[in-house]
Amino acid sequence: MTSIITSYWKVFRLIFVMFFLYLMGDAFFRWDGFSYYATFSEFLPAVALVSILWSAVALFTAMVIWLGGSLLEWLCRRTGWKIRIEHLLLFISVFAVLGALAWTGKRIIWQRLPTTPQLKLTIFLAVTVTSLFLTWIFRSKTAALQERITPLVWLFGIWVIISVPLVAYQTWGRQADTTDAASREISAPSVADSSRPNIILVIFDTLTALDMSVYGYERPTTPFISEWAETASVFTRTEADSNFTTPTTTAFMTGKRSWTHQTYHIDGSKPVKNYTENLPLVLKENGYYNMAFVVNPYASPETLGISGGFEIADPPVAFYVSSNNLPEIIWAALYRLFGDKIRLHDWIVKEDFILYRVLEAVSLNVSETTVPPEKAFNRFLDVLDNKPPEPFFAWFQVLPPHDPYLPPKPYMGMFDPSFEMRSLKSQRRAPLHEFKADEQPKADIIRARYDEFIRYCDKQFEDLITQLKKRDKLKNTVIIFSSDHGESFEHNFAGHGGPHLYEQLTHVPFIIKEPGQKEGQLINLMVEQIDIPYTILDLIGVSAPSWMEGRSLVPLLRGKKIPSRPVFSMNFQKNRSLSHPITRGTIAVHDGDYKLIHYLEKEETLLFNLKEDPDELNNLFDREPETGQRLLNLLQENLKKANDKISQKE
Secondary structure, eight states: OHHHHHHHHHHHHHHHHHHHHHHHHHHHHHHHHHTTTSOHHHHHHHHHHHHHHHHHHHHHHHHHHHHHHHHHHHHHHHHTOOOOHHHHHHHHHHHHHHHHHHHHHHHHTSTTSOOOHHHHHHHHHHHHHHHHHHHHHTGGGHHHHHHHHHHHHHHHHHHHHHHHHHHHIIIIISOOOHHHHHHHHHTOOOOOOTTSOEEEEEEETTOOGGGOGGGTOSSOOOHHHHHHGGGSEEESOEEOSSSSHHHHHHHHHHTOOHHHHOOOSOOSSSOSSOOSSSHHHHHHHTTOEEEEEEOOGGGSHHHHTOGGGOSEEOOGGGGSTTOOOHHHHHHHHHHHHHTTTSTTTTGGGSTTSHHHHHHHHTOSOSSOOSOOHHHHHHHHHHHHHTOOOSSEEEEEEEOTTSSSOOOOTTTTTSSOTTOOGGGHHHHSSOOOEEOOGGGHHHHHHHHHHHHHHHHHHHHHHHHHHHHHHHTTOSTTEEEEEEESOOOEEETTEEESOSSOOOHHHHEEOEEEEOTTOOOOEEEOSOEETTHHHHHHHHHTTOOOOTTOOSOOOHHHHTTOOOOOOOEEEEEOTTSOOTTSOOOSSEEEEEETTEEEEEETTTTEEEEEETTTOTTOOOOOTTTSHHHHHHHHHHHHHHHHHHHHHHHHTO
């Protein structure tokens, strides 16, 4: 028994040290981003939690390696080979180091070299052969290696022991967030006015207007929405406030642009700050019963700091309970235990953490990794069947058509029959952001998956409208259809987020259907997301508060005109929140047919005439300097005003 424990201890302490060295490096790089919206005292519990979880993974991994090594050692004894567990551990260590160096070198030195299966195989074989050779050379040094790592084992072990009470205190010892409680007290509901309409806001995540047939796209991606919109008001030129979920959702929930609300980052557990100035609170103070059915954790009321405005706000984890995808199962468990108490509670299953890649590779689920919209819609319908107070405000934020683009049958392959199911895992995600020109055909294939997913979303929306009609809920309900941002498959960039603000990323759908509306209309004036809450309040006869930066679009719905004004989009992920001025990122400004995109760091400026060049291929900044400079000055003046307001908050 003692020899078994000793043998396992040798394996465990090496695996434990290797895992923690990786964790230390990952924590170092992760802190740089985390510090943009939180303090070190908030980061420390996250490090403690991931240390405990990572230790458990090391314990399990060491057990698997020890069992495999013990079997190998037994077989070698039977054949007369002198191979022991220590040799296997040395090989694993050398292989891990050389593999990391080889892949880092590939990314840094030979980054332009295409990553083909042949290259991967070549690197793997080279690392394996070199590792075997070095293991043979240093096979007699394994005992010395074990002794050298012993101090690190005790050092990391002490930290894990300290982490346990730290996580326990953070999770169960601290009192509830008083700020959120205060926001709930502020939002005491008023007497309802039953004559006011219900409001349903449906947001499909990552849906660009440019891939919707209702907006003229060549593929029939939205046949039902096209039919439904024939008796609705379709805004043809709506720009998102940013190019990813958290800032855009905050924009249409607060009526403030990103440089005002300052939620620049993705966290998913706690808000950058609590926003008592938000649409749900205003609605609640005017008698509305508010419900949020938000599947994306980066857009949940808790994440945005607006949960005080809702009577019903199911946590996103509620929609993942039936998942059979391993990362999602673990994420759901962590969310339940730590989601509202420890920032970055899901660090260990983040996509950029190595465990996520391992779990995804062995996941049971390859056919559905995005929560179907019907889960959120059905939850709402169940609430409706219990006759909630009216008027009500219901906000949906469902994940499709967000990647991974896995539309179910019969939609899979609808727009690209050449797609083969056996290559599902290799093609379900978009290329990682920047891609080379010769990879455009791959991006086009993935765009077909995305378009098929939109077709699936169209059907899901049709089912929701059908169920509302059966329940006779359309007679006094305003339905607003939109998206938080778009998705790019062009300009050598796939996905969303990042530095670019091309139209695929910022042009979003926006359709309003009022009760009893019989005639449709196209509204071509350019509008923005911060106009949505202002318009909702005007539709129900409530004056918008002064802190909203948008404007009402109701006059346009009534056939009247309002003056055009510049429209802004922005991405400030590289800036620190709250009291820090904006110095990095990208800002776009629209004025008439012109759009200017300015990259703050590299001081690069692009100018496009969208009427003549809708694909944004011809930069006119040098050819039309007067227009370009005018828009650049306008952009810089507004940025200065925003930074002046930020400095006044210090």
